[in-house]
Amino acid sequence: MSCYMEEVFTYRMEAEMARREEYESMTESLVLPIIEENKFELVDVEYVKEGSSWYLRVYIDKEGGINIDDCELVSRALSDLLDEKDFIEDAYILEVSSPGLGRPLKKEKDFKRSIGERIEIKLYRQIDKQKEFEGVLKSFDEDTVTITLDDGEEKTFERPAIALVRLALDF
16 A cells, blocks of 8 residues: 555544544533433443444443443433434444343443453453453553453553453353
């Protein structure tokens, strides 16, 4: 690939990321009053392309768990606001759901709530010949996440190296 083509590709990727972040931020500002009014928690908003379709996903939670009626309530209210504001250029599918059992940890409050809990970390690249680690969340800051492995060893990961952090599923 020529330097020019690489620059164009990089520019397009950066522009798409900025657009996604803008859509997510605007959606979050629209949905927050609905969430707060109903005493729910906003877990995450994501705008992603899967196959040829765009999805605007809103993940909500509450003490005791979210049910289908809660999702429907938020979906209807948010859908009306999204139609009114009409800031998303692409055709998309709106989904409102609970974060599920393997809830990702993304925000500071997610990490705080999960101190002492078993989590799994998936990395973009291997460290010590593996990309997945599981252990108890010991600490975190804006740059790192530290877990205690089953053998008692502490392992610290740099945030940019982490593809996913979520609560571990123990069955």
